[in-house]
Amino acid sequence: MQTVHDPALLLARFQFAFTVGVHIIFPAFSIGLAAYLAVLEGLWLRTGRPVFLDLYRYWIKVFSIVFGMGVVSGLVMSYEFGTNWSVFSRKAGPITGVLLSYEVMTAFFLEAGFLGVMLFGMNRVGRGLHFAATCCVSVGTLISMTWILSSNSWMQTPRGYTIDPATGRFMPADWLAIIFNPSFPFRLVHMGLAAFLSVAFIVGATGAWHMLKARRRGQVASEPVRVMFSMAMWMAAIVAPIQIMAGDAHGLNTLKYQPAKIAAMEGDWVSEDHAPELLFGIPNMKTEHTDYAVRLPLAGSLILTHSVNGRVPGMKDFPRDQRPPSYVIFFTFRIMVALGMLMVAVGLWSLWLRHRGKLYETPLFHRVALCMAPAGFLALLCGWITTEVGRQPWTVYGLLRTSDSVAPNALSSMAVSMTAFVVVYVLVFGSGIGMLVRLLGHTPHTGEHGTSPDHAPDILAARSHPAVVDPTHGEGA
Amino acid sequence: MMDVSYWLPVIWAVILVAAISIYVILDGFDLGIGMLFALERDRGRRDVMINTIAPVWDGNETWMVLGGAVLYGVFPGAYATLLPAFYMPVVVMLLALIFRGVAFEFRILTRDTPRERLWEGGFMAGSAIAAFCQGVILGGVVQGIRVVDGAFAGGALDWLTPFSILCGVAVMCGYALLGATWLVWRTTGGLEAACRRWAGWLAIGLFMGIVAVRAWTPLLHAPYLRRWTDWPNIALVAPVPVLVVVLGIVLARSLRRGQTRVPFACALGWFGLCLSGLGITVWPYAVPPGLTLWDVSSPPSSQFFQLVGTAIMMPIILTYTIHSYRVFRGKVTQSDGYH
Numbered sequence: 001m002q003t004v005h006d007p008a009l010l011l012a013r014f015q016f017a018f019t020v021g022v023h024i025i026f027p028a029f030s031i032g033l034a035a036y037l038a039v040l041e042g043l044w045l046r047t048g049r050p051v052f053l054d055l056y057r058y059w060i061k062v063f064s065i066v067f068g069m070g071v072v073s074g075l076v077m078s079y080e081f082g083t084n085w086s087v088f089s090r091k092a093g094p095i096t097g098v099l100l101s102y103e104v105m106t107a108f109f110l111e112a113g114f115l116g117v118m119l120f121g122m123n124r125v126g127r128g129l130h131f132a133a134t135c136c137v138s139v140g141t142l143i144s145m146t147w148i149l150s151s152n153s154w155m156q157t158p159r160g161y162t163i164d165p166a167t168g169r170f171m172p173a174d175w176l177a178i179i180f181n182p183s184f185p186f187r188l189v190h191m192g193l194a195a196f197l198s199v200a201f202i203v204g205a206t207g208a209w210h211m212l213k214a215r216r217r218g219q220v221a222s223e224p225v226r227v228m229f230s231m232a233m234w235m236a237a238i239v240a241p242i243q244i245m246a247g248d249a250h251g252l253n254t255l256k257y258q259p260a261k262i263a264a265m266e267g268d269w270v271s272e273d274h275a276p277e278l279l280f281g282i283p284n285m286k287t288e289h290t291d292y293a294v295r296l297p298l299a300g301s302l303i304l305t306h307s308v309n310g311r312v313p314g315m316k317d318f319p320r321d322q323r324p325p326s327y328v329i330f331f332t333f334r335i336m337v338a339l340g341m342l343m344v345a346v347g348l349w350s351l352w353l354r355h356r357g358k359l360y361e362t363p364l365f366h367r368v369a370l371c372m373a374p375a376g377f378l379a380l381l382c383g384w385i386t387t388e389v390g391r392q393p394w395t396v397y398g399l400l401r402t403s404d405s406v407a408p409n410a411l412s413s414m415a416v417s418m419t420a421f422v423v424v425y426v427l428v429f430g431s432g433i434g435m436l437v438r439l440l441g442h443t444p445h446t447g448e449h450g451t452s453p454d455h456a457p458d459i460l461a462a463r464s465h466p467a468v469v470d471p472t473h474g475e476g477a
Numbered sequence: 478m479m480d481v482s483y484w485l486p487v488i489w490a491v492i493l494v495a496a497i498s499i500y501v502i503l504d505g506f507d508l509g510i511g512m513l514f515a516l517e518r519d520r521g522r523r524d525v526m527i528n529t530i531a532p533v534w535d536g537n538e539t540w541m542v543l544g545g546a547v548l549y550g551v552f553p554g555a556y557a558t559l560l561p562a563f564y565m566p567v568v569v570m571l572l573a574l575i576f577r578g579v580a581f582e583f584r585i586l587t588r589d590t591p592r593e594r595l596w597e598g599g600f601m602a603g604s605a606i607a608a609f610c611q612g613v614i615l616g617g618v619v620q621g622i623r624v625v626d627g628a629f630a631g632g633a634l635d636w637l638t639p640f641s642i643l644c645g646v647a648v649m650c651g652y653a654l655l656g657a658t659w660l661v662w663r664t665t666g667g668l669e670a671a672c673r674r675w676a677g678w679l680a681i682g683l684f685m686g687i688v689a690v691r692a693w694t695p696l697l698h699a700p701y702l703r704r705w706t707d708w709p710n711i712a713l714v715a716p717v718p719v720l721v722v723v724l725g726i727v728l729a730r731s732l733r734r735g736q737t738r739v740p741f742a743c744a745l746g747w748f749g750l751c752l753s754g755l756g757i758t759v760w761p762y763a764v765p766p767g768l769t770l771w772d773v774s775s776p777p778s779s780q781f782f783q784l785v786g787t788a789i790m791m792p793i794i795l796t797y798t799i800h801s802y803r804v805f806r807g808k809v810t811q812s813d814g815y816h
Contacts, residue, residue, distance in 0.1 A: 065582045071535055072578035076571045078545040082560030083567055086628070093553025094775035098783045101546040104539065105790040112539045113797040116532030117804055124804050164776075169553075172778045407561045413633045417568045424572045428579055435586045 009406050011414040012084040015421060017388070019076055022425050024384060025377055026070030031145055031192070032199025033063050034138035036231075041134050045127060051446065054224045058444040059203075062436060064119050067111075069432050073425075078104075088395050088405035091169050095161060095178055096151045103147035111140035142192070149191055153184035156387070156397050157257045163399075170396070182257055186250040187387070193243040194383065196235065197343060198376030204232030205373030206440045208366040213443065215363060224444040226360055229369075233359065237347035244340055247383075248303075254390075255304055258397065259313040261390035264326035265333045266300060267293070270314040275300035280334075283326035288316060290330075324392045332382040332389070339379035346372055485780040486770040489551045490763075492787065496547060498752050500540035501611075502655065502745055507534045509656020511577055511604020512649065514597065516675060522668045523597075525809050529663045531581055532805045536798055538578070551780050554627060554773025555763040562622045562629045563614050563636055570610035576603030608652045609645040613637075616644025616690075619759060620697050624767040640693055647686030651748065654679040658740040661732075665808050673732050676740055680732075684725055687751060691718070694758055698766055701758050710757075717754050721747065 037059055044052035078100065081089045089097065117125060117133040125133070160177030161170045172178060207221075207229025214221040221229075255262045267283040267290040268275065277299030281290040301310040315323050346368065353359045391397055395405040507530050517523055530537075548556040560567055580600035587593045613636060620640050623631035657676035661669055695702035705714055724746045731739035759765055763773045774780065 065586070068535075068579055068582050071538065072575040075538065075542055075574060075578075078542045078549075079560060079567055079571060081549060082545075082556045083564050086557035086561045089549055090553050090557035090628075093549050093556060094779040097546060097548075097550025097553055097556070097775070098779050099550075101543070101550045101783055102786050104543045104546045105786055105794065108539045108542055109536065109790075109794040109798070112536035113794070113801050115535055116801050120532045121804055169776070171776045172782065175782055407557075407564075408629065409561055409564055410633045413564055417564070420568065420572060424575060428575055431583065431592070432579060435583065439586070 006403070008409060008411040008414050009403055011411070011418055012406050012409070013402065015414065015418050016080060016084050017385075018418075019073070019080060019421060019425070021381060021384070022429055023070070023073040023077055024381070026066055026073060027141065027144065028191075028195040028198055028377070028380055029066045029202075030063070030070050031141040031195040032197075033059060033066060034134070034141045035196065036199060036203065037063060038131075038134045038138040041131050045131055051223045051227050054444055054446060055228055058224065060119065061439060065432060065436055065439070067115065069429060071112075073429070082407070083409070084407055085395065085405045086407035088400065091167075091400060091405075092155070092396055095154060095170050095172050098172070099147055099151040099154070099179070103144055103151075107140045107144035107147065110143070111137050114140070145192060145195070146188060149188045150179050150181070150184050153187045154178055154181050155395060156187075156391055157181045157183040158396050158399060170399075183250075183253055186246070186253045189246045190243070190250045190383070191380075193239055193246055194376065194380045197239050197243055198380055200232045200235035200239065201343065201369075201372050201374075201376040203228050204236060205370045207232060208369035209440070210443050211360060212363060212366050212370065221360065222443065223446055228444070230354075230359065233347070233350035233354070233369075236343060237351050240340065240343040240347045244344060247337075247340065251304065252306075255313070258390065260315065260318045260322060261324055261329075261387075262304065263313045263315045263317065264324040264390060265329050265386060266304070266312065267326055267330045268300065268312060268314045269316050271311060271317050272314065273301065273309055273311050274298055275304075275310075275312040277303055278330075281330065283330050285323065285326060290326075322393065324390045328389045329386045332385040336379045336382035336386060339375050339382070342372065343375060343379070481777050481781075482774075483771070485777050485784070486552075486774045488784065489547070489774075489780055490761075490770050493544065493547050493551070494752070494756055496540055496543050498749070500537070500544055501752065502748055503537035503540060504534070505608075505652045505748065506530070506655040506659040507537055508577070508604040508608045509652040509654065510660065511600050511656075512608065512653045513656050513660070513672075513675065514601045514604075517668070517671065525664055525668060526660060527581065527584075529660065529809045533802060534578075534581065536801065538574070547783075550783055551775055552763055552770070552773045553775050554768060558622065558624060558627070558629045558764050558768065558773070559614075559618065562631060563617055565633065566610040566613045566617070566636060570607050570614070573603040573606035573610065576600065577607060578603075604652075605649060608649045612645035612648025613641045615648065615755070616641035618765065619644070619694060619755060621766045622764055624764060627768065627772065640690075640697065643686070643689055643693070647683065647690055650679055650682040650686050651744075651751075654683050655741070655744050655748070658744045662737050662741045663807075663809050665810055669737075673735075673740075676744075677729070677732055680725065680728055680744075683747065684721075687721060687747070691754070700766070704758055704760075714754075714757055717750055717757075721750055724750070 037056060040052045040056040040059070043049070044056060081093075081096075114133040114136040117130065118137050121133065122130050158170070159181040160172065160174035162173050163169070164171050207225050210225040211221040211229060214225070251262070263269075263271075264283070267278045267281050269288050269290065274297075276295035276297045278290060279294040279296055281293035283290045298308045300312050302308050304310060304312050315326065349365060349368075350359060353362055353365055359365075393402055394400060395402050510526050510530055513526065514523060517526065545556075548559075576596075576599035580596045580603065583596040584593060584600065587596055616638075617636035620638060622629060623635060654676060657672045657679055660672040661676060664672065695705060704710060724743050728740055728743035728747075731743065761769050763770045
C-alpha cells in the first residue's frame with residue numbers, strides 16, 4: 001500500500017510507539033504495586049504488625065495515581081489500533097480484537113469493580129472483604145497482562161489461524177493454539193518478572209532516600225522505611241537472577257522462531273559457528289557491516305545456543321526488506337542486559353550487607369539503590385522496544401507488513417494529532433510523575449494519621465478529601 | 478451455517494448497543510458532573526460532587542473500553558472504517574478523557590497551589606469536550622460515511638456538519654442533565670436545590686435537542702424517512718415520541734415536587750428512548766449508508782468464541798458492579814467528622 005519511508009506511515013508508527021511506550025510504564029507499575037499491596041495487607045492481617053498497615057497506606061496513595069494514569073493512557077490504546085492501523089485491525093481483528101475483549105471482560109472490569117472498595121472502602125466493608133478487594137485488583141492486573149501478551153505474542157509467532165483468500169483476513173481455527181502460541185509463555189514470564197523488578201527498585205529507592213534523609217538529620221530511619229527497603233532488596237536478590245534466566249530462555253525461543261530478530265539484536269551479518277559476541281558496535285544497514293565492533297570470542301554462540309560450536313544466524317540470511325533495524329535494537333538490547341546485570345549486582349550486594357548486618361548502615365549502598373530507581377522501568381522499555389522493533393517490518397510476523405497495515409489518514413491529521421499527543425502526554429504524565437515523586441518524598445511514619453488499625457479510616461478520603469461518602473444517610477434515599 | 482452467520486451478528490449488535498447504552502448512562506452522569514463544575518464555584522460542594530463518582534468512574538469508563546474492544550473483535554470492518562473516519566473527534570475525545578480521568582487525583586494533590594486551577598479546569602473542559610465529541614461521532618455515524626470497497630474513503634473533515642454539531646450539543650446537554658439529576662438523588666441541601674434548578678433548564682435544552690435531531694434525521698437519507706413512516710413500522714415507532722413527551726412532563730413535576738430518584742429515572746428513560754430511536758433508524762447498518770452488520774462482521778468462529786466468554790463473564794461483571802455501587806450508596810454530604 002504505502003512505502004516504508006512514507007511520512008504518514010512513520011508518524012503512525014511513531015505515534016503508536018510513543019503512546020504505548022508511555023502507557024506501558026503504568027500498567028507495569030500497577031502489576032507490581034498491586035501485588036506488593038496485597039502482600040502488605042495480607043501480612044498485616046496475619047501478623048497484626050501496624051508497620052504493614054502503615055506501608056499499605058503509604059503505597060496505596062501512589063497506586064491510586066499510577067492506576068488512574070494507566071486507565072486513561074490505556075483507553076487511548078484500545079482505539080488507536082483502529083485510528084492508526086485500520087487495515088491491520090480489519091484483517092487481524094477477528095483474532096487480536098477477541099483477545100482484547102477477553103482482557104476487558106476478565107481483567108479491566110475486575111480491577112475497576114474492586115478499585116473503589118480498595119481505595120475508599122476500608123471502613124465500609126470488613127477487613128476480609130477489603131483484603132479480597134485488594135487481591136481481586138492484583139489478580140486483575142495479572143490477568144490483563146496475560147491476555148495482552150498473548151495477543152502481542154500472537155503477532156510475533158502467529159499460530160492457529162487460516163487466511164481467507166478473498167479478503168486476506170486471519171480466520172481463527174484453533175483458539176488454544178492462538179492463545180498459547182510459541183512465544184507467549186516466555187514473554188509472559190519475562191514481562192511479569194520485569195514488572196515486579198521495576199516496582200522493587202522504585203520501592204527500594206524510596207526506602208534508600210528516606211534512610212539517607214534520616215541519616216543527614218542524625219536520626220534512625222523509621223520502621224516502615226527499613227521494612228520497605230528490606231522487602232525491596234529481597235525482591236532484587238531473588239527475582240533479578242531469575243529474570244536473567246527467563247530472559248535467556250526467551251532468547252532461545254526467539255532464535256527458534258524469529259532468527260532475523262536475533263541477528264539484528266546481535267549485529268551479526270554472516271551466519272557462523274563459534275560466533276563471537278559483540279560488546280559494542282554500530283550496525284550499518286546499507287554497508288551490511290557492524291562498524292567499530294568489539295568482539296568477545298565464542299561468547300555469541302555460547303549465549304545463544306549454550307554451546308561454543310552453535311550456529312547463530314546473520315542478517316544476510318534474510319532478504320534486505322525483511323531485516324529489522326539493527327541500529328535500534330542492537331543498543332536497546334544491550335542497555336536492557338546491562339541494567340539486568342546491575343540489578344543482579346545490587347541484589348547480591350544487599351545479601352552480603354544483610355549477612356554482615358549492615359543493610360541499614362551503608363550510605364554508599366543506599367545512594368546506589370537510589371540511583372537504581374528507574375533501572376527496572378528503563379530495562380523494561382528497552383526490552384519492549386527490542387521485541388517490537390525486532391518484529392519489523394511486520395505487524396503479524398512474516399504475514400502482514402507494517403506498511404500494509406496502516407490507516408488511510410492524511411499526513412496533516414497525523415501531524416496535528418502527533419503534536420497534540422506529545423503536548424498532552426508531557427503535560428499530564430509529566431505532572432503526574434512529578435506529583436508521585438513529591439508524594440514519595442514524604443516520609444512514611446509509624447502509625448500514620450494516629451488511627452488504630454481497628455478503626456482504619458477511608459484511606460484517601462480521610463487524608464485528602466475534605467468530604468467523604470457518609471453511610472448514615474444511606475437507607476431510604 | 479447460514480443461520481449462525483445471520484444470527485451471531487444480530488446477537489452481537491444487541492450486546493454492543495447494550496454496552497454503549499450502559500456506557501452512555503454511567504459515564505454520562507460522570508461527564509455531566511464535570512460540566513456542572515462550571516456552574517458551582519464552591520470548593521466544598523465541588524468535593525461532594527466528585528465524591529459521588531470517585532469510587533465508580535473508572536468502572537464506568539471501562540464500558541467504553543469494552544465498546545472499542547467488541548467492535549474490534551466482532552465487527553472489525555466497522556472498527557476499521559469508523560475510527561479513521563472520525564480520527565479527529567476520536568483523538569480529541571481520548572485526550573479530553575485523559576484530563577478528566579487524572580483530575581480526580583491531581584486536583585487533590587495540587588490543592589492550594591496555582592496548578593489546582595489547571596486540573597479543575599481540565600476536569601470541566603475535558604468532560605465537556607469528551608461529551609461533545611461523543612455526540613459528534615454519534616451524529617456522524619447517523620449522517621453516514623463514504624465507503625469504497627469496505628474501507629473509509631472520505632476526507633478528514635467529513636464528520637463536521639451542522640447535524641453532527643447539533644448532536645454534539647444535544648449530548649452535552651443530555652449528559653449535564655444526567656449529572657444534575659444524579660446529584661439531586663445523591664446530595665442534600667443547597668447543592669441539591671441548585672441541581673434541581675439546573676436540571677429544569679437542561680431538560681428544556683435536551684428536549685429541544687431531541688426534537689431538532691428527530692426532525693432532521695429523516696431528511697438525511699430516504700431509507701430513514703421510510704423507516705419511520707411506512708406501515709407497519711409506524712405503529713411500532715409511534716409510541717417513541719409520545720413517551721418522550723410523557724417522560725418530560727413527569728420529569729418537570731418530580732423536580733418541582735422534591736422527589737429525589739424520579740428525575741434521574743426520567744433522564745435515563747429519555748436516553749433509553751433516544752438510543753432505541755437511533756437504533757430503529759440505523760438498523761441494519763453498522764456503517765450507514767453502505768455497510769450492514771454482516772458486511773463488517775468477523776468470522777463466526779471469532780464471534781462464537783467471544784460470545785461464550787461474554788455469556789460467562791457478563792453476569793459476574795454486573796454482579797460486582799452493582800455490589801460496588803451498593804457499598805457507596807446513599808446521600809453524600811460534607812462531613813466534618815474526619816478533620
